Amino acid sequence: MNVSGFLRKAASPVRYAIGAYGREWARAVAAAGGGGVVLCYHRILAEADCEGRRVPPEEGLPASVFEAQLRFLLRHFEPVEAARIREPAGASRRPRFAVTFDDGYADNRLVAAPILARLGVPATFFVVSGYVGTQRQFWWDRAMHLVMNARVDHIEIERVLGTTGTAPDRLSLRTPAEREAAASRLCRDIRHGPPGEIAGVLIRLEQACGVVTDHTSPIPLMTWEHLRELVAQGFEIGAHTVEHHSLSRLADDEVLREVSACKADLEGKLGRAIRSFAYPYGSEEDFDDRAVEAVRRAGYAAGFSFVKGFASPRSDAARIPRICLHRAWPAANAYAVHGALAG
Ligand SMILES: [Zn+2]
Structure with a gap:
């Protein structure tokens, strides 16, 4: 981080406390004619599974931190479905936020969905069709x-x-x-x-x-029944390919298959149109023009990356940016949201 970056980060708690961020976010979104931030989560852990230990970030976010982040966002932003993030500003003119989950872990339904439902926040769950309802492990x-x-x-x-x-x-x-x-x-x-x-x-x-025989069970993933339950609760299910490979590393026919077979699998099993897609790993080096074209051709309305940024009406529908919030709350979250919204 350079000197000005360091100073900006150091001043973040003060700017958050005096409300400067809220005003700047509203200005950034008004200038773009609408939009906001799309958040990306993976696992949300029940509090009982976090007690008495430090949870490594790779393992997931404790439920209490997840809820605190949503409450922080609800103070400044309007929750919307991910596919609506690019719509022009509505009457309220508040910046928007959307919540998405990647990979289809069972804790999404058991831990995260009840919190989302209680707070009235919609969400999209991107699942890997070749893993749904299996004992496979990523x-x-x-x-x-x-x-x-x-x-x-x-x-x-x-x-x-x-x-x-x-x-x-x-x-x-x-x-x-x-x-x-x-x-x-x-x-x-x-x-x-x-x-x-x-x-x-x-x-x-x-x-x-030295771990040759290992009897631990894999981290549970959602089943088709779980996905149907989420749909019945009003949540969206999105596609995250069949095998979770980095699409830019695959041959042309494999890219097409990963993108379109996942849609067909999900639509067949869930009986509804699947309109949103998230690129596995999602950084710029993980999806090339072939992948973006495959997403358009398969008929998805929206493609979500893991490239940081602000989603506005001007964003490409097949390359919508997402951000990951830091677990420290709330000033570090404000800084992360600010990085996306105001650059
Ligand atoms: Zn993923």
Whole structure:
């Protein structure tokens, strides 16, 4: 962060306290003719699962923090469905916010949906059709689990990744903080590798961590019945591909299949049109023009990325930005929202 960035962040609590942010947000949205921020969440953890321990950010957000964030947003913003975020400003002229969840974890329905319903906030749940109702586990959850439960005090990352010719890079696993840092680094490296090699990396990681037989159950995902319940409660289900691969790393026919087969699966099982899509991983390097074109051709009305920014009537419907809020509340959230809205 440069000096002016540092000063802006340091002044954030003061600007939040004196209400400067609220006025600036309203001005930014009025100038754009409407819009607001789309939030992206993954897991929301029940308070009982968070007690007495520090929850790593990769694991999820405690329910109390999630609720505090929604209450903070409701003071300044109007909640809308994600697909309506780009509509021109309505009579209230308040900035809008929309809530979305990626990946389809069961806690979305058990923990998050009741909070959303109580506060009257709509939400879209983007699910991976090849994982719905299965015991499958996303590779990042498996990698995190293995590293956090490793029976060794370090791993050699090149050996795990199967890369050669580089100097051995040892990741120390002596403390929980070191394990978290190692897991994050590993997940970043796996993500940037070819999707077809992930299974092999996980096998090598199991061996490196000394966790060969493992009887823990995977983190539960929602079933088709759960999705139907959410639909009945008025929530939207969106598509997040069949296998959760980075679309820019796939061949042309695979991109089309991941985007359109997910829509067909969800529509067949849920009996309704699926209009929203979220790109897996969602950064600029994870979806290229082929992916955006596939989303348009498949008939989605909206495509959501993970590129930070403000969604306005001028935003491309197939590349709507989203932001992730920091867990510190409320000033850090105000800073994150401000980064998106005012640049
Ligand atoms: Zn995802």
